[in-house]
Amino acid sequence: MKGITWKERNALCWRYDTELMRIETYGQNSFRVRITKEPDFSPRDWALIEVAELEPEIEVNEKGFTVTNGNLTAKMDEFGALSFYKASGELLFAEQWQTRDDPANHIPLMYYGHEIRRHLGERLSKCTLRLEAYEGEKFFGLGQHQISQLDLKGCRFELAQRNSQATIPFVVSNRGYGFFWNNPGYGSVTFANNMTEWIAEASTDIDYWVTTEETPAQIVSRYTEVTGRAPKFPEWAAGFWQCKLRYKTQDELLSVAREYVKRGIPLSVIVIDFFHWPQQGDWKFDKKNWPDPKAMVEKLHSMGIELMVSVWPTVEPRSENYAEMKANGYLIQSDRGVRTNYICLGSPVHYDAMNPGARAFVWDRIKENYLDPYGIRMFWLDETEPEYTFYDFDNYRHYLGSSMEVGNYYPVAAAQGFYEGMIQSGIKDVINLTRCAWAGCQKYGVVLWSGDIQSNFKMLKLQIKAGLNAAVSGMAWWTTDIGGFYGGDTQSASFRELLVRWFEYGVFCPVLRLHGHRKPLDAPSGEVEEVADSGLFDVESCGPNELWSFGEENYGILKNMVLLRERLRPYVMTAMDQAHKTGIPPMRPLFMDFSEDIFCWSVEDEYMFGDDLLVAPIMDEGARSRTVYLPSGRSWVNVYTKERFDGGQTIECAAPLEYIPVFASDAKLTELFQS
Known part of the structure; x- marks a missing residue:
């Protein structure tokens, strides 16, 4: 074996020439x-939290070395190539080497399984990990992406944060392992048929974590054990959240709240959206x-309603806080050009x-202006990618380094600042809303939502996959803008149907939240002159978005759905408690519960909500039925008709506008669905 090895505490270290491995x-x-x-x-652990050290079993000889931790074994051969196995000897994955090193497998391409290539004149390098591809392998997770696939095999992804894209570089493979790329820098990952390739464009280390377990649920549980789990979900937040862009005045907001009470519709949370402040950065x-x-x-x-307020990370030069924050180095820097990140x-x-x-400065302003005087304890952490007008990641610099090196960590740091401030202020049931996440965000009490998405059935389909992959990535608390954000016209029959179907799906999401920028718009306020393609728009002119805004027939359906969610609260809280204790998300793909049913690995438009409810959303306009696959190993009851079916079969299921197909493996739950 080339190189030298030595043991340090719970690790085997290896060096060859300038390369160091641990x-x-x-x-x-x-x-x-x-x-x-x-x-x-690098001394930074990023998403990984401290865990108890376990003693490995180590064997070194002239042919290489093996390191074993329970059911996982890492092997390096005599040429420096790494591979990972279950204790049974079953191969999980291996690095892909195409070099001249092995005389029995001479390949002159000179592609290395792991490669660090320094950028000229810089301390940072392009770090690449190349792994073999395997026939039939499937990948799930990687955060939240607006794509039509649940299985990521065959896809290439940018590792970066953008509005509606939350990069969390953890995946579960159907070969029985989980893989986490512990690098918050800009890069890419490709799950091709000829290789899997992870790239960090500007880093000093290749840093990843791997685990193996018998089921995908156990793999996700193991991942959240080392990156943190969601706190205990507050029961008062388990109902319906009302939101729109935007309630402009105190009187308008209170009138909406009173109307919900008058109509007998329970409301958990109502939200004040952006530009309720004098200047961006005044908070x-x-x-x-x-x-x-x-x-x-x-x-x-x-009235039993909690208030959430929007907090943007943007700071205008006209803000009362700008000069002090700039003097203290509290603002993101631009390496080139004008120091402006965003035009809005x-x-x-x-x-x-x-x-x-x-973080401390911003929390002090939040505490001074929201928490202490008014008791406001819920915050909508919008724009936490952060959103740039131009995503020129090589031009932005943070306290910890260039955005190319560390940029994906921003949403974690933003969530951390609020979580720690709230805990120190005596708030024990922290829950905030965020538009972006990276690995470890879940432990800071944030609900991830899927961003500013279009109002159409195509986008509804994408959210189902985005939410499930986010769940596999450890984000137990997740939601979406019911009805979509852009373009929904409350007078349109097509949009009204979309809103109803989206709401019916939302009842079976971790958080039930209605939001959007609706048409027809109010009359312009005249306070802002709108200029096309300029970032200047009238935030006053937004239409209605309450349950009674979409027609009388649909209002009855939507009200029934809110009342159903109320009856489901104990069930929802049981699922949320499970996520807190084990990391297993309440909303999850079928294969997480039925990994031995091979068909469940290919079902991308159904999911489990908790341990006993299978949900099959309606995703096409005009659809009044759909096929539903019922996993083997259980019998299933249609919660509306009470028909019972054996598992392991596909059935045709009616889906009138009033509800979507839902099946229970516990027949007692059907009583909750009888209004």
Whole structure:
């Protein structure tokens, strides 16, 4: 074997020439693998939290070495190629080497299984990991992407954060392993038929974590064990959340809340969206439209409604906080050009959430202007990619480094700042909403939502897959803009049907939340002159988005759906508690519960909600039935008709506009569906 080896605590270390490798136990049946050409590894653990050290079994000889941790074995051959096996000897995956090193497998291409190539004149390198591809392998997870596939095999992805794209570089393979690329920098991953390739464009280390378990649910549980699990979900948040772009005044918001109470519709949360502030970065109410927030919050609480307010990370030069934040280095820097990140009713820059001083500064303003005086304890952390007008990642610089090296970590840092501030302020049931996430976000009490998506049936289909892959990636709390965000016309019969179908799906999401920018628009306010393609638009002119806004017949359906969600609250909370304790998400693909049923690995438009409900959304306009696959190993009851079916078969199921197909493996649950 080339190179030298030595043991350090719970790790085997290996060096050959300038290359240094460390394979350490990291949780049961799991390894963290790091490779660098620097004198030592980066000290940052990123998403990985501290876990108890486990003693590995190590064997070294002239043919290479093996390191075993429970049911997982890592092997290096005499030429430096790594592979991973179950204890039974079953191969999980191996690096792909195409070099001259092995005389018995001479390939002159000189592609290495792991490769670190330094950028000229810089400390950073392009880091690449190439793995063999296997016939029939499927991949799931990788966060939230707007694509038509649940199985990621055959796809290539940018590893970056964008509006509606949340990169969480963890995947579950049907070969029995989970893989986490522990690098928050810009890059890509390709799940091709000839290789799997992970690339970090600007880094010092290759850093990944791998685990093996008998079921995909156990793999996700193991992953959340080392990256953190969602806190205990507050029961008061398990009902219906009302939101739109946007309630413009205190009186308007209270009138909507009163109308819900008058109509007997339970409301858990109502939301104040953006531009309720004087300037971006002031993080406080504009007293003109919100003259008495304290009285408003007290009135909402008397109706049993919690208030959430939008918080943007943008800071306008006209903000009262801009000069102080700039002086202290609390704003994201631009390496070239004008220091403007985003064009939206001004030319703001984002606060640098990776800077602990900036996090503390922003939380102090939130505490001073929302929590302490008014008791507001829910925050909508919008724009947390952060969103740029141009995603020139090589031009932005954070406290921890260039966006190319660390940019994907921004949503974690933003969530961390609010979570820690809220905990220190005595709030024990933290729950905030975020538009983006990376690995580990789940432990900071955030609900991920799927961004500013279009209002059409095509986009509804995509959200089902986006939500399920986000769940596999550890995000137990997830939601979407019911009805989509852009383009929904409340007077359109087509949109009304879409809204109903989306809402019926939303009842069986972790969080039930209605939001959108609706037409027909209100009359322009005249306060902002709209200029096409300029970032200047009238945020006052947005249409209605309440349950009674979509026609009388649909109103009855939507009200029934909210009341159904109320009856399901104990069931929802049981699923949320399971996520808190085990990391297994409440909404999940069928294969997580039925991994031995080979057909479940190919079902992409149904899912389990909790342990006993199978949900089959309606995703096509005009559809009044659909086929449903019922997994083997259980019998299933249609919760509306009470028909019973054996598992392991596909059936045709009616789906009138009033409901979508739902099946229970516990017949007692059908009583909750009888209105």
